Amino acid sequence: MGQLLIIGFEPAEMTAGLRALLAQVQPAGVILFARNITSGEQTYRLLKHCRQCVSTPLFTCVDLEGGRVDRFRNVLGPTPAAAEAFATRDRRAFRSHGKLIGEACRALGFNLDFAPVLDLALEASRKVMSSRSVAADPKQVIRYAREFLGGLGESGVIGCGKHFPGLGEADLDTHHELPSVKKSFANMWREDIVPYRTLRRELPMVLIGHASYPAVTGDAAPASLSRKWITGILRSKIGYGGLVVSDDMEMGGVLQAASIGEAAVEFVRAGGDLCLVCRQEQLVVESYEALVKESEKDPRFARRVAESARRVAKFKRNSAEVNRRTAAPSPAKLQRLTRKLWEFGEQVRLQALR
Secondary structure, three states: HHHHEOOOOOOOOOOOHHHHHHHHHOOOOEEEHHOOOOOOOHHHHHHHHHHHHOOOOEEEEEEEOOOEEEHHHHHHHOOOOOHHOOOOOOHHHHHHHHHHHHHHHHHOOOOOOOOOOOOOOOOOHHHHHHHOOOOOOHHHHHHHHHHHHHHHHHOOOOOOEEEOOOOOOOOOOOOOOOOEOOOOOOHHHHHOOHHHHOOOOOOEEEEEEEEEOOOHHHOOHHHHHHHHHHHHHHHHHHOOOOEEEEEEOOOOHHHHOOHHHHHHHHHHHOOOOEEEEEOOOHHHHHHHHHHHHHHHHHHHHHHHHHHHHHHHHHHHHHOHHHHHOOOOHHHHHHHHHHHHHHHHHHHHHHHHOO
């Protein structure tokens, strides 16, 4: 059951409590945030200790886009935002953005980055998304994302497109509230969903957002709990065959619609594979126990769980990124990465001014 969960936690070092949690849940992966990352050596050591607690290969995850979403800022210095890299209009810069972020991830022990953002840069979401989204034109989003993913891959890191089906028209922050996007399915299909349609064979993972789309589903449930969005549209209509990940189930956008345990169950029931629970130990345990309880009482749900568990296991078996080990980063290597990130930031700024 734990292979349907990617979990976060509070400490920056292995503790008896964290060790017990990992041993109990045996998660598919762990995700670290700035609170868990104090130096390159410490981060590598923490991830190594996490792997030692879990019997299967581990997704070691981070949310690293650059700009506002930069978990390594205090360790390696700032990384340009996606919009800053895109402003160069240079495909080589797009790829370098992904490659440098991938090199930083790999050096610290990560094999999965929840990026790039595929949301359209529309007026409604400008205050919320700002420099995280790159363009209003889906063709330009695809142009950036394809190169960014290629750069990540060159560095040995898995990417993930987000936030399906699109937060371009969402005017509220899903970390705190549940946005309601009134857009019709026909318009979303022609605009917001185009990057997912085009990149469906290139995206190893797709992350589902916590906005609702009442004109599509006829209710106020977030897409992350919607069988119509996950199974009906993403899987069946688009034909996506990779792993489907939820956004953090601790966010207000989903907890307004369901308890954490209900949310985990409904996400999996809707067709999701990997449920993110990113901070509180109690909520991780509640999610895990809810999945176990529902699986024990509902044979149909148990089959749905088994389907996702098989999909996750197959992905891990076939993933060079998950199965590759990297040596601990030396101070010299971290200094070189810091320098490369700084030089790239300067290059981006100069190109954008031309």
